[in-house]
Amino acid sequence: MDADPQPTDLDRYPTLTPAGQRLLSFLKEHPHAPIYRNESGNRLLPEEVARVRAFESEVAAAAIDWRAGKPPRWLEEFTASTYADVPHYRRQGVPPVRFEDIPSVSRADLSRDIAAFVPDSVPVERMINFRTSGTSGHPLLLASHPVVAASYLAFHKRALRRVGITLLAGAGEVGVVLIGHQKKCFTYVSVTPTMNEAGLAKINLHPDDWRDPEDRAKYLDDLKAEVYTGDPISFAELLTLPVTWRPRALLSTSMTLLPGLRQRLEARFQCPVLDLYSMNEAGPIAVADPNSGGHVLLQPRMYVEILDDEDRPLPPGERGEVTLTGGFNFCLPLLRYRTGDHAALDFRGPEPVLVGLQGRPPVRYRTTSGSWINNIEITHALRPLALPQWTVHQGTDGAVTFRHAGMDSLNTQLRQILQSILGDGLRLHIEQQDFLDGKVIQYTSDLADPATS
């Protein structure tokens, strides 16, 4: 017997009904359908469908009311159970009395030995993986579960409710199209049992994945999906297509969505465009809300700290590394997990807000006058532009190379903006590229920063 059999459709869609099967056929056999290259599914067992629905109700009703110095009530019990059940922590004995004395962990720790972070109480039989290539040199293979994957929707729904949207798609309708735009992309179709088998299609807009590039808009128009999800690169490509269908919302993840691109998407599709802060290690963490001045936290059982380099929590308003405790992935409970992203916390509203969220550690650039600016200033300056993706690199001679995947016509404006913040006389090379390779490191420099060297 094969020890690792090929999954069957019964494994992928354990609760599939004839109506769901018809929808899958419609998605796959549509005359304008793309070449679907992979297979996957919801994998949810009947009792798990009920469990995910109950979780959605719980997430919808729960408040996120912890504050600086007043951690959530569940934190102590969560810490104790993590120290008791997770090998990495159990080796360290009992939890420190003060939460702040718990050593943080990073992506490098998870990358070194993911098994040490999986609780002993979690059965391995139905584990799935989330795989990320990563930009930090630490590729990750994360333990997860179909229930965890399905539970993402609870947080999407919470984010959408903030803009007055309740998802309604059900049987015979398409709930979501996940849109990618990469040379190689995992593509497949499925149904969502918690949404009465609304359809799910994960597609790649790259022309190589279509019999005819013209099919892309036709297919999207025929699917009439309730929501499109993607990233700034795929959404920028979507804008170039003659799609006439108007989804009820767009959800953007994976990289910074500049206000300029968000506004263009909103104008084009006449719907809210939500920028989610989300990662494989933790799922959807926060959603950008211009009225709140940052990203509003979404997970009721996620405690967020902003730490300095010595694991000390910083007070509200001070920037540091976003560090997570808790989460909904029961295969990977996080305890002071350093995300590599930076922000400040703000508690002035009803829910905690991450202000000035920036991926990866801050990088400083030397201006022509010899002063130094933080990369966040470049991000801010680029806000009006509809750039899907860009990188900035400063060489040892101070020259700056700016690569972007936006339109060529933006180059003049980009030059003006960059010279206005980095100084006149800046040696600047701007390159427009159709593709930047996957998840690139956005800000880099070869210059020794006097503040850190």
Add this chain to the structure above:
Amino acid sequence: MTHEGPPLETLLHRLAETPAEFLDEPKIGSKGRVHVDSVVADLLRLHGAAPTPSEMAAFTGKDASRDRNRLAVTLLLTWLAADEWFIKHRFSAGTLLPLLEGTARDLAEQTVAHAFLTDPDRSEEITRITLARLDFRPEGESPAQAQDRLTSLSATERSRVIAAARAAELRARAIREALAKKAAEESADKYTRE
């Protein structure tokens, strides 16, 4: 174990009554509160020895994940070695430091510090080891009896540790294999991808 020492019960009682300061979090970088190097230096002075900075360097950790348990065990050993009976015998730094450093490291590799207080066998083990490293045996026991009992306690613990390590390795392998399976690689539906 050449010399007869105090009654075992006296030291077990002392261990059970370990004050909160000796159970607090060892200071490592920005974390914890107890400066273990200072506590060790105080013990050496009680014994009439003069601690040097280079000797004390071993009692400051750099990485809380790695050094915390070792330093917590050092604190327990320091508390035991500060018993009046030991102080009266005034041990040299050359005798005390290997106990507080090397023995603490060996014990910490097998057992988490709090178990020396909560598990009667581990309490007895750390107490007997303290006596043995200082060349004493519990009052009323012959050297052979003391050695037998300590060997038995340590062997039981070693067997437990080996069994636990084997189970942990099997579990880790099972997780890695589960995550590499075709079904796991297909993952499962999410409305968004990172």
